[in-house]
Amino acid sequence: MLQDRPRVVNQILIRLDDVTRAEALARQVEARFGDRAESWEEQNRNILTVFVIQNAIMYSVTGAILLVAAFGIYNIISTVVYEKTRDIAILKSLGFPEGDIQRLFLLQGLVVGVLGALIGCALGALMIEALAQIRFGIDTPAGQDRFILARDGRIYLLASLFAVTAAGLAALIPARRASRLDPVQVVRGAA
Amino acid sequence: MTPLIEARGVTRTLPEGVTLVHDIDLSIQPGEFVAITGPSGSGKSSLLYLLGLLDRPSQGTVLLEGRDTAELDAAALASLRLSRLGFVFQFHFLLPEFSALDNVLIPMRRLGRLAPAAARAEAMRLLAELGLADAAQKLPEQLSGGMRQRVAIARALANDPALILADEPTGNLDTRNAALVFDIFGRLVREQKRTVLVVTHDAELAARAGRRVHLVDGAIVADDRQG
Structure with missing residues (x-):
């Protein structure tokens, strides 16, 4: 003024x-x-505050989804370890060291994580393009009648890194449990 | 002559206080075919697991080729099992997703002593020697019980072990296949000078071994050599 x-x-x-x-x-x-x-x-401080809150909610929901996904991977690997108890025991009795068994299941968790990240990135990109087709059919001050969408590769990279790390951490516990299985207990139980 | 494997004053007591075997002194020379016999619960399998370095004694020690194994960590024991010992169990314990050939190749690949092509040729030779040349590409579920056990024997022989340990290997087989398995063990001892230690409760099959060690209540009560 x-x-x-x-x-x-x-x-x-x-x-x-x-x-x-x-x-x-x-x-x-x-x-x-x-x-x-x-x-x-x-x-526009008030409006921008709404965006900040919106971002906080978005990151919280994303974090919760990743946490649920990590538990899912933990459950998958735990189930596989349970189903493969006898195979793990026989590999250990043949002379496979604990490190091998641990790496095997950790690798499986990471493969699940990488595959999940790749599929997630592909689905995300497809959804972005689908959203890009939507027109609101109204005039806006900014002259934009569609969603403002982020196609930044760093978002995909960050989300993928987070997903693979979560998968690795989720697989670590069952992998360690598998490596510590006592083959004698399993062989005795089978006899 | 240094024994191939030797138990000195070996006792195994579980944490809950049950004693599986106690004060076992046993020495096995290279080229011997030894049958461990005894009633159920006498500690036969427990002794085999101790001699096979799958379990550790609570007291006493096991020496493999003169080397005291008490001081070795889990990784060193695993390495010895891989390179010097071969196991056959009552259940074949073949990996169901792998063919007979791949099952035999598993310990060979882990040890890495042979190049891939040589390992494959050696695995095929072992399968052929046990009459399984035509079954090499079959999955365990496509094989009969006797054939599965022969694949398990081929896998036990894969890394040219100093000692083959078999825990009730005929327990799930009919009489004909059980006799066949013992014939194979006998041939390995006679023709290839291998050392075989078999746990069995079948006195008739045990009679085929050159030496019979009889256990009762976790202790050796008889040690008979043939001839």
């Missing part, structure tokens, strides 16, 4: 190529001319 007087220029709007510089520029204008300057972020 420039002195709050009518019939004079009392507001100047500045359009920037780089919207992220608005806050810094507003502070520079205030420091240089002494007039109040507001960035678009400051003007």
Whole structure:
């Protein structure tokens, strides 16, 4: 606002190529001319807060989904270990060391994680493209009548890394349990 | 002559206090065919597991080729089992997803003593020697009980072990196949100078072994050599 007087220029709007510089520029204008300057972020603080909350909810839901997926992998590997008890015992009696058995099931967990990440990335990309086809059929101030979608490869990479790490950690416990199986107990039980 | 395997004052007591075998002194020379006999619960299998380095004595020690195994960690014991011992159990314990040939190749691949092509040729030779050349590509479920047990014997021989340990290998076989398995063990001892230790409760089959060690209540009560 420039002195709050009518019939004079009392507001100047500045359009920037780089919207992220608005806050810094507003502070520079205030420091240089002494007039109040507001960035678009400051003007829309309430709306932006909603976005922050929306992001927090999104990350919480994503985290919960990954946690559930990790438990799923844990259950799969645990079941496989249970079903393969006799095979594990025979491999150990043949002379396979504990490290081999542990690596075997850890690898299986990681393979499940990698396959899941690949399928998830492919499905995610397909869904993004499907969402991109949706038109709202209304005029918006930004001239955008469709979803603003992120196609950043880093999101896929980060999610894949998280999924594979979660799979590895979930497989670790049953893998360690498998490697510590006492073959004598199993062989005796089978006899 | 250094015994191939020797138990010195071996006792095995479970954490709950049950004693499986006690104060066992037994030494087996290379080229011997030994049958361990005794009633159910006499500790035959427990003794075999101890001599096969699958279990550790609570007291006493087991020496393999003069080497005290008491000081060895789990990885070193596994390595000895892989390279020096071959096991045959009452159940064939073949991996169901693998063919007969692949089952024989499993310990060979882990040891890595032979190149892949040589290992495959050796596995085929072992199967052929046991009359299973035509069954090499079959899955265990496609084989009869006797054939599965012969594949298990081929797998036990895969890494050219110093000692073959068999725990009731004929327990699930009919009379004809049981006799065949003992014939194979006898041939391995006579023709290939291998050492075989078999646990059996069948006195007739045990009579085919050159030496019979009889256990009662976890202790050796008789040790007879033929001839």
